[in-house]
Amino acid sequence: MAPPIAARAQQMPASPIRKLMPLADEAKRRGMRVIHLNIGQPDLPTPAAMRRCLDDAPEILAYTPSGGTPEYLGTLQRYYAGLGIPLDDREIIATTGGSEALLFALIAVGDVGADALVVEPFYTNYSAFATMAGVRLVPLTSRGEDGFHLPARAAWDAARTPATRMVILCNPNNPTGTVYTREELDMVAGFCRDHQLFLISDEVYRELAYDGRTAVSALSLTGIDDLTVVVDSLSKRYSACGIRLGSLITRNGEVHEACLRMAQGRLSAPGLAQLAALGAEALDPGYFAANTATYQRRRDVLFAGLQTIPGVFLRKPEGAFYFVLRLPVSDSEDFCRFLLEDFALEGQTVMLAPAPGFYATPGLGKDEVRIAYVLNEDDLAEAVKVLRAGLTAYREAGRA
Amino acid sequence: MAPPIAARAQQMPASPIRKLMPLADEAKRRGMRVIHLNIGQPDLPTPAAMRRCLDDAPEILAYTPSGGTPEYLGTLQRYYAGLGIPLDDREIIATTGGSEALLFALIAVGDVGADALVVEPFYTNYSAFATMAGVRLVPLTSRGEDGFHLPARAAWDAARTPATRMVILCNPNNPTGTVYTREELDMVAGFCRDHQLFLISDEVYRELAYDGRTAVSALSLTGIDDLTVVVDSLSKRYSACGIRLGSLITRNGEVHEACLRMAQGRLSAPGLAQLAALGAEALDPGYFAANTATYQRRRDVLFAGLQTIPGVFLRKPEGAFYFVLRLPVSDSEDFCRFLLEDFALEGQTVMLAPAPGFYATPGLGKDEVRIAYVLNEDDLAEAVKVLRAGLTAYREAGRA
Numbered sequence: 001m002a003p004p005i006a007a008r009a010q011q012m013p014a015s016p017i018r019k020l021m022p023l024a025d026e027a028k029r030r031g032m033r034v035i036h037l038n039i040g041q042p043d044l045p046t047p048a049a050m051r052r053c054l055d056d057a058p059e060i061l062a063y064t065p066s067g068g069t070p071e072y073l074g075t076l077q078r079y080y081a082g083l084g085i086p087l088d089d090r091e092i093i094a095t096t097g098g099s100e101a102l103l104f105a106l107i108a109v110g111d112v113g114a115d116a117l118v119v120e121p122f123y124t125n126y127s128a129f130a131t132m133a134g135v136r137l138v139p140l141t142s143r144g145e146d147g148f149h150l151p152a153r154a155a156w157d158a159a160r161t162p163a164t165r166m167v168i169l170c171n172p173n174n175p176t177g178t179v180y181t182r183e184e185l186d187m188v189a190g191f192c193r194d195h196q197l198f199l200i201s202d203e204v205y206r207e208l209a210y211d212g213r214t215a216v217s218a219l220s221l222t223g224i225d226d227l228t229v230v231v232d233s234l235s236k237r238y239s240a241c242g243i244r245l246g247s248l249i250t251r252n253g254e255v256h257e258a259c260l261r262m263a264q265g266r267l268s269a270p271g272l273a274q275l276a277a278l279g280a281e282a283l284d285p286g287y288f289a290a291n292t293a294t295y296q297r298r299r300d301v302l303f304a305g306l307q308t309i310p311g312v313f314l315r316k317p318e319g320a321f322y323f324v325l326r327l328p329v330s331d332s333e334d335f336c337r338f339l340l341e342d343f344a345l346e347g348q349t350v351m352l353a354p355a356p357g358f359y360a361t362p363g364l365g366k367d368e369v370r371i372a373y374v375l376n377e378d379d380l381a382e383a384v385k386v387l388r389a390g391l392t393a394y395r396e397a398g399r400a
Numbered sequence: 401m402a403p404p405i406a407a408r409a410q411q412m413p414a415s416p417i418r419k420l421m422p423l424a425d426e427a428k429r430r431g432m433r434v435i436h437l438n439i440g441q442p443d444l445p446t447p448a449a450m451r452r453c454l455d456d457a458p459e460i461l462a463y464t465p466s467g468g469t470p471e472y473l474g475t476l477q478r479y480y481a482g483l484g485i486p487l488d489d490r491e492i493i494a495t496t497g498g499s500e501a502l503l504f505a506l507i508a509v510g511d512v513g514a515d516a517l518v519v520e521p522f523y524t525n526y527s528a529f530a531t532m533a534g535v536r537l538v539p540l541t542s543r544g545e546d547g548f549h550l551p552a553r554a555a556w557d558a559a560r561t562p563a564t565r566m567v568i569l570c571n572p573n574n575p576t577g578t579v580y581t582r583e584e585l586d587m588v589a590g591f592c593r594d595h596q597l598f599l600i601s602d603e604v605y606r607e608l609a610y611d612g613r614t615a616v617s618a619l620s621l622t623g624i625d626d627l628t629v630v631v632d633s634l635s636k637r638y639s640a641c642g643i644r645l646g647s648l649i650t651r652n653g654e655v656h657e658a659c660l661r662m663a664q665g666r667l668s669a670p671g672l673a674q675l676a677a678l679g680a681e682a683l684d685p686g687y688f689a690a691n692t693a694t695y696q697r698r699r700d701v702l703f704a705g706l707q708t709i710p711g712v713f714l715r716k717p718e719g720a721f722y723f724v725l726r727l728p729v730s731d732s733e734d735f736c737r738f739l740l741e742d743f744a745l746e747g748q749t750v751m752l753a754p755a756p757g758f759y760a761t762p763g764l765g766k767d768e769v770r771i772a773y774v775l776n777e778d779d780l781a782e783a784v785k786v787l788r789a790g791l792t793a794y795r796e797a798g799r800a
Contacts, residue, residue, distance in 0.1 A: 002626035002652055003565070003596040009508040009658035018466070018664060046461040054454045054672070061446040061642040061676075066418070096496050096644065099666035107532055108409040112512050128665025134512055134534060165403075196403040226402035242461040242671030244496065252402055258409035264418060265528025266499035271642030272454070272672040276461075 013127045016357020023340040024351050032344055035383045038353040040372045042239040050238060050279035064271045066264040068094025072274040075281055076247055085219045093248045093259050094269040098204045098233035101248035105229045106133040108258040109198040115163040121324055121358035121365060123174045139360035144326055147315035148176035150184045156191045166198040172205040172215050172319030175358050175370040179209045179319040182216050189221040199224060204233040205320040207288045210296040213318055225251045238280055243273035295321050298373045298380055305384030322372050324355055329400050332369050338394050345389045413527045416757025423740040424751050432744055435783045438753040440772045442639040450679035464671045466664040468494025472674040475681055476647055485619045493648045493659050494669040498604045498633030501648035505629045506533040508658040509598040515563040521724055521758035521765060523574045539760035544726055547715035548576035550584045556591045566598040572605040572615050572719030575758050575770040579609045579719040582616050589621040599624060604633040605720040607688045610696040613718055625651045638680055643673035695721050698773045698780055705784030722772050724755055729800050732769050738794050745789045
């Protein structure tokens with residue numbers, strides 16, 4: 001009989017993106033082909049120029065400076081300068097993916113018991129980091145009918161509590177694929193300024209904005225320099241999720257110092273990843289545009305296909321490579337299980353992520369799923385066919 | 401005027417190992433040679449067999465399983481089996497260095513406000529992780545006269561508080577170089593059993609035990625399977641600190657599950673590191689013995705040399721590549737600054753880590769420094785000469 005583990009450890013949420021994975025594995029064992037629309041692992045290759053940098057690995061794979069190697073920080077400075085955002089190297093910390101940047105930011109700006117306003121549906125792992133940090137996520141609901149754009153200012157003022165210390169925003173948004181307009185972001189900046197709240201802005205999908213849109217960085221908003229902490233990552237930008245390399249950017253010297261001390265505690269960010277990152281500067285100037293065009297075409301295939309399925313609702317996604325889709329079902333998790341356990345179309349099925357795990361408000365998202373489009377267009381067209389047939393079969397089975 | 405950052409962020413400790421680095425940089429700018437005895441970055445090469453594994457990097461550097469790649473976990477299982485410790489792959493989680501394993505363990509077994517008993521002097525970064533986790537470190541003092549071996553059971557019982565939930569032990573010990581005997585570890589196991597406390601055992605220096613000693617893993621102690629969480633790392637074992645790869649090992653299913661959920665939150669441990677780790681199995685069977693012999697010779701050089709300096713005290717270190725040295729000074733930080741700012745012997749000086757940062761009890765360690773020996777024997781002999789002259793000069797300057 002062991003003693004109980006910590007209460008916060010018992011509260012650690014299971015990932016809604018991964019929890020149905022055993023059912024998918026079981027389906028594959030039965031010989032099924034599972035088309036994965038549930039997880040955001042890009043299928044595009046990591047640029048060869050980055051992988052080639054590993055040839056220069058030194059003889060001793062030693063600790064690197066806790067804040068990041070000067071070379072990696074330099075690539076970030078030049079990348080941001082290209083966006084019109086000049087950064088001092090004392091404003092950037094190399095992190096182990098965007099994940100670590102988010103955890104550092106939460107701990108730096110909020111004490112245990114602090115509230116963080118977050119627009120739901122939101123990237124589900126925020127719950128894990130908030131639980132680790134002892135910060136409570138207070139949701140502000142965005143709606144599919146509005147293309148999941150931001151609620152009006154009045155809703156923000158109403159949602160604020162005495163314990164609110166920060167806003168967490170993800171732009172372009174995972175899971176909704178929404179790209180916030182400058183007007184929306186100015187509204188959030190005004191809200192943060194008025195109430196002196198920190199703004200943690202997760203911008204890891206920055207390049208993926210479609211139809212000529214531009215994702216506006218919180219670093220370019222007015223009057224919140226001291227309040228802003230940007231979470232960034234190379235994962236999606238360079239299709240390099242596995243190297244675990246990101247950055248935390250802030251012009252608030254105290255926040256920087258606190259995060260640097262946390263960085264010193266864990267010694268350094270992954271060194272091989274910081275080496276590979278140097279290859280990004282050798283990429284063709286058209287690299288981002290080509291990637292964005294690829295994902296935009298995929299979005300178009302899915303959007304066109306899904307719209308023809310009766311009872312399905314979505315507005316045209318604007319960025320990232322996700323969206324939240326409303327389905328004619330009352331329990332999306334049950335439907336996702338059905339697809340994996342009880343359904344096949346020509347030996348195939350699809351795996352989706354049930355949306356309730358992306359909401360903090362109980363009961364929301366029960367008729368929604370998150371879809372990631374990191375597959376080629378043929379597979380996506382196939383997935384639409386399978387999903388259409390799956391919805392019909394689900395209804396005929398009397399489970400809708 | 402930005403709002404205050406979190407109180408816990410303000411409390412994040414600065415690293416005593418790194419805080420004097422600007423003075424060392426300044427000394428180097430003046431043309432001085434600084435012999436670094438302050439930091440535990442091994443100078444031995446990372447095995448070529450591990451670096452060569454990077455040639456097999458896949459085209460897409462994708463997320464790896466949150467708990468670790470099956471291949472990496474397999475190497476750990478075989479490594480532990482070789483120590484006589486059979487492990488199920490459900491008992492191991494790949495982590496971003498030992499650092500992340502320690503943070504996960506603290507959060508999993510202690511809530512905010514929990515106390516952790518730790519033997520001081522202790523690895524200074526425990527303070528950073530404890531601050532992040534909201535856990536208080538309660539010190540049990542070990543003494544140089546005892547070779548920094550463990551205090552007797554009565555001291556453990558006296559130090560326990562109502563909030564004590566865990567013991568953190570580091571064996572072989574950083575910073576003292578002490579290797580605990582099986583009897584000492586059985587005593588700690590009994591203490592944990594009697595009071596149902598978790599035992600977080602940091603064993604990253606396992607192979608570095610000298611004079612025929614063996615570091616006993618907490619995983620081989622009796623009756624505390626459900627209480628034990630081992631923190632392990634490839635950093636020192638394979639001179640691969642920069643890749644950031646370690647593991648968390650526990651036979652407690654609930655702790656495993658909670659840590660796995662934290663691991664899922666941050667998606668995966670560094671993938672390139674897990675690839676490099678596979679090369680460890682190609683190493684010569686004599687690899688560890690040769691490394692251990694190298695460090696043992698270095699210890700011998702330092703121990704012999706330091707003993708001849710008047711007023712210096714140490715017992716013979718038993719493992720790891722650190723020890724805590726008592727000096728005839730009343731303020732070791734001031735002495736360390738003096739060495740970097742006001743002293744030179746033939747254009748050289750040494751950098752040491754003042755010991756107070758390794759203690760939680762205020763005032764302790766003021767006549768001690770931590771020394772790391774990750775330099776060749778010639779440099780170490782030179783360092784002894786420099787330190788001897790530095791102590792003389794410090795006394796003559798009237799600052800001792």
